[in-house]
Amino acid sequence: MGNCLAGPKAAILRRENARLRAELSKAKAQAGIPPTPGLGPDHRNPKKTYKGKPEVVVIVDPYSSGQYLVQEFERQLWPMVGVQSSQELAGFWLAQFDEGQFAASVQHKDLKSTLRQLEEFKVVAVLPGSEPGVELAEELTGALNLPGNDPKTTKCRRHKYHMQERLREMKVRAIRQTFSNDVDEILKWQSQWGRWPVVIKPAESGGTDGVYMCFNEADVRSAVSKELGVLNCNGVVNDKLLVQEYLDGDEYIVNTVSYGGEHVISGILVYQKRKDPATKSITWENTRFLEPHGEIQDQLVEYTFRCLNALGIRHGAAHSEIMMTADGPCMVETGARMHGLKGPKITELATGLGTHELLVDIAVNEARVFKAILKQNYRYVLKKFSFETGLLNFGPDGILAEPIDVQRIRSLPSVVDVKETVKVGQYMPTTRDLATVAGVITQVFPTLEQCLADIAQIRKWEAEGFYVLEKPKAAAPAAVAPPKGPSPKCSPMYAANHPVPFQLSPKPSFLPAGEVGELKLHLDSMEDLPEATI
Secondary structure: OOOOOOOHHHHHHHHHHHHHHHHHHHHHHHOOOOOOOOOOHHHHOOOOEEOOEEEEEEEEOOOOOHHHHHHHHHHOOOOEEEEEOOOOOOHHHHOOOOHHHOOEEEEOOOHHHHHHHHOOOEEEEEEEOOHHHHHHHHHHHHHOOOOOOOHHHOHHHHOHHHHHHHHHHOOOOOOOEEEEOOHHHHHHHHHOOOOOOEEEEOOOOOOOOOOEEEOOHHHHHHHHHHHOOOEOOOOOEOOOEEEEEOOOOEEEEEEEEEEOOEEEEEEEEEEEEEEEOOOOEEEEEEEEEOOOOOHHHHHHHHHHHHHHHHOOOOOEEEEEEEEEEOOEEEEEEEEOOOOOOOHHHHHHHHHOOOHHHHHHHHHHOOOHHHHHHHHOOOOOOOOOEEEEEEEOOOOOOEEEOOOOOHHHHHOOOOEEEEEEOOOOOOEEOOOOOHHHOOEEEEEEEOOHHHHHHHHHHHHHHHHOOOOOEEOOOOOOOOOOOOOOOOOHHHOHHHHHHOOOOOOOOOOOOOOOOOOOOOOOOOOOOOOOOOOOOO
């Protein structure tokens, strides 16, 4: 499961995670929010049996968008066993685990002991709920002889360096890269082709965790100093860092579900970003759900299917991030799991069928819906236009003096949800990247024109002074991790301010107040967010 901390550091992390879970539970209780809804204890008691053993579905790390998976299995009256792959993950992962949703819960220590705890059940399917669970889920499917991807090739689906090398080996367009813990070696690699910027990031983390765009040697040295040896948000120590060419172009998401080596498309989305050379920043503005057909979509689908085949993704969900460059599409990375955070729900709202519903279909319903879509040109039907749109502060930074006018935003016709990430009294930075947006708006509407008009109105309000800020009395919180320390995404402070991705308004947020944290914004992460991560 990667390089994990042991000894005193691991003990400290476990104590922090336990404290965080207790704080979040207390905050939910104080806010009057009931436990995660389910179908009650009768549902959690398995009814179906096979040779005397109750039939169950196993979900590994049911975090982030994995909660939609849990809810859909509950809706279809399937009991589940929840497996946690590691107790050394960042707190924002572990705090989402609710034992009350499962017939049994397992804290994984080694494969043998986990299989022993599953012996009392007839396991019919094993699925990863989020990125950290991919590796163990594939190990379990292999050990239990269930449909899944070959665990012998897991590394090329989980490790970003090996992923690109596998694509290259299979003659599929891949990113130029190196993988090293030596700054001089990295700089020597860059000098061979002499192009800036380069991107430095962990090979087994998610979303924007530890991702740096480096424009010169000083940037490279700084990024390596800050991230090498750090425990990333997926519970893996960055013993080396991945250095890749910067891909210039528009970034797309292609979400798929595979069954028996065949693939269907559940959604294609595109990021709109604002690039600022002066601040060396790329600001995410929104993510739009696209029509299933078009010149670019056709190229993306053909290329994505080649990548899935090369990486051995034959069964289950995949979330692929692809850059459309001057010489065609190029994979940034693929996760062998669903789009994170609100991704499956947005897909359901836009197309009528969420990725989570399609995944449950292939797991327990003999792929009835999957096969029907496969016959219909393997693509979804776009019923409504959908966006995830950021709240952006392009003015001076400061302390938020008045609440963000959420109701004003909600009055716009296409807006169905608003999740602000900065509260009164907290620091609001100038928006310059994914980590510094002030919140996320979910839009769904039958016409594209209304969605775009509402975005334009929001930007107009922001330009007119939508955020009431006061000058900070002290220096703003540091936005980067200290050298050799845990990543800020692994801290309770970050988790406490991370929006709950699967909780839609008007339910109140149960997040306790605190310092402003980072927000990862891929309709996963809008990676994840974690990576997200929406």
